[in-house]
Amino acid sequence: MRRRWMLAGAGLLAVLLTGCAGAGEPDVSKVATAFEDPSGDAQARCDLLAPATLATFQSDASAPCANAIADVQLPGGEVSSVEIWGGDAQAKLGGDTLFLTRTDTGWKVTAAGCQSRGEEPYDCEVDGP
Amino acid sequence: MTTVKEPGYGFLRNNALSLAFGALFLITLVGQAISGVADFNAQQVADGLPQVGFLDYVTSSSFAVDVMENWQSEYLQFLLYILATVWLVQKGSSESKDPGDEGTESDREQRVGRHAEVDSPLWARVGGWRTAVFSRSLGLLMGTLFLLTWAASAVAGWAAFNSQQLGQRQDPETFLGYLGQADFWNRSFQNWQSEMLAVGSMAIFAVYLRQRGSPESKPVGVAHADTGQTG
Numbered sequence: 001m002r003r004r005w006m007l008a009g010a011g012l013l014a015v016l017l018t019g020c021a022g023a024g025e026p027d028v029s030k031v032a033t034a035f036e037d038p039s040g041d042a043q044a045r046c047d048l049l050a051p052a053t054l055a056t057f058q059s060d061a062s063a064p065c066a067n068a069i070a071d072v073q074l075p076g077g078e079v080s081s082v083e084i085w086g087g088d089a090q091a092k093l094g095g096d097t098l099f100l101t102r103t104d105t106g107w108k109v110t111a112a113g114c115q116s117r118g119e120e121p122y123d124c125e126v127d128g129p
Numbered sequence: 130m131t132t133v134k135e136p137g138y139g140f141l142r143n144n145a146l147s148l149a150f151g152a153l154f155l156i157t158l159v160g161q162a163i164s165g166v167a168d169f170n171a172q173q174v175a176d177g178l179p180q181v182g183f184l185d186y187v188t189s190s191s192f193a194v195d196v197m198e199n200w201q202s203e204y205l206q207f208l209l210y211i212l213a214t215v216w217l218v219q220k221g222s223s224e225s226k227d228p229g230d231e232g233t234e235s236d237r238e239q240r241v242g243r244h245a246e247v248d249s250p251l252w253a254r255v256g257g258w259r260t261a262v263f264s265r266s267l268g269l270l271m272g273t274l275f276l277l278t279w280a281a282s283a284v285a286g287w288a289a290f291n292s293q294q295l296g297q298r299q300d301p302e303t304f305l306g307y308l309g310q311a312d313f314w315n316r317s318f319q320n321w322q323s324e325m326l327a328v329g330s331m332a333i334f335a336v337y338l339r340q341r342g343s344p345e346s347k348p349v350g351v352a353h354a355d356t357g358q359t360g
Contacts, residue, residue: 052177083301086190086292087181090301099298103179110178111298121298128177 024089024107029079031107032091032098036076042066050101050108053128072125074113097122158196162187165195176296190288194316197282202320204275210328211268220356221336223347227356239264279317286313 034040035048046054046065054065061068077094087102099111099122113125141148166186173180186192215233219225237244241264245254252263262269284304290312291301307313331345337353340346344359351358 050178055177083291083295085288085295085301087178087185088292088295090295099295101178101296114298116300119299124298127298 024084024102025082028082028084028089028091028100028107031100031109032079032082032093033076035098035109035112036074036093036096038070038074038076042069045069048109049126050103050110050128053108053110053126056129057126072113074125099124161195162192165192178296190285190292193285194282194289197278197285198316198320201275201278201282202317202324204271204278205321206324206328208268208271208275209325211271218356219332219336221353222332222356223335223345223359224332225356233264282316283308283313286316 031048035045037045043066046069049057049065057068058065061071075093075095077096079091079093081092083090089100089102089107091098091100096112097114097116098109099114100107101110109126111122111124111127114122114127115124117123162183166181166183169186169189169191170180181189214225216231217225218228218231220228233239236242240246240249241253241260242256250263252259254260287302287304287307290307290310294301302310335346338346339349341349347355347358
């Protein structure tokens with residue numbers, strides 16, 4: 001019984017410290033899906049990028065985001081899992097992984113088109129500085 | 130032990146030590162929170178990420194782990210010191226019993242059971258399991274607080290570690306996975322070693338050095354070889 005209470009306490013603390021993880025999952029899924037949708041409005045997709053990632057993307061593409069975003073091949077797919085830890089999140093889609101950050105205006109994509117490299121950081125098609 | 134009532138001493142003066150350290154604790158905790166949010170936001174700016182508000186920071190895993198990892202090591206320090214000084218002595222130290230007095234001592238020396246006095250705490254007088262528990266209550270409380278704060282430190286450290294992992298485009302860890310990570314053990318050991326240094330230093334410095342008027346020190350004129358005297 002005591003162990004059960006301790007586990008419950010640890011769970012509660014974890015939820016508090018991760019920023020009520022469950023509450024943000026639908027929002028993260030929505031942003032990830034919208035960003036990966038190739039048929040979506042280009043400007044609306046660009047508005048989902050975090051400022052630093054947007055700046056890096058436009059600098060690398062030497063073009064406004066809205067003109068360049070359609071050229072990025074993102075595998076997309078259904079959201080299979082979402083992890084939220086503090087102000088950071090990871091969304092795994094069928095063929096892609098995205099990283100997001102919480103801002104005053106909602107979740108923004110910090111990296112997309114990411115492929116796992118095992119212990120190494122993901123290799124991402126779109127990423128910040 | 131007899132209760133000494135100091136005429137004219139009010140609540141504040143009678144509890145000045147606890148109250149002063151309680152207040153200092155709150156002031157320094159607020160100081161940690163204010164400097165912590167500034168440091169956290171400086172890192173956020175460097176990473177091109179949005180800054181966080183004060184309330185968001187003090188409820189974050191980053192703040193929680195910084196607080197808990199220090200609390201757990203303090204309680205571990207007191208737990209080990211309380212238990213170690215039952216059995217280990219340091220000749221000449223005001224922090225130690227006399228050599229030869231090692232151990233839990235007799236009921237008469239500890240004034241428990243039939244050796245209890247009229248003003249002894251009830252649980253020291255009654256014998257049985259209650260006296261057994263009360264005889265170890267300080268160590269039990271410190272041990273419990275250590276385990277609770279260490280567990281909280283592990284959970285908060287796990288959350289902070291995973292937030293950092295995601296910021297570095299890496300997968301989060303499970304809780305058990307985190308307990309095997311260098312981050313958790315490095316946070317623990319770096320706090321533990323400083324506590325052991327502080328305790329060891331105090332035990333030996335108290336042999337040769339004095340602080341006039343402090344019960345943590347021997348009286349100034351007492352010989353270095355005298356053990357267990359406090360001034």
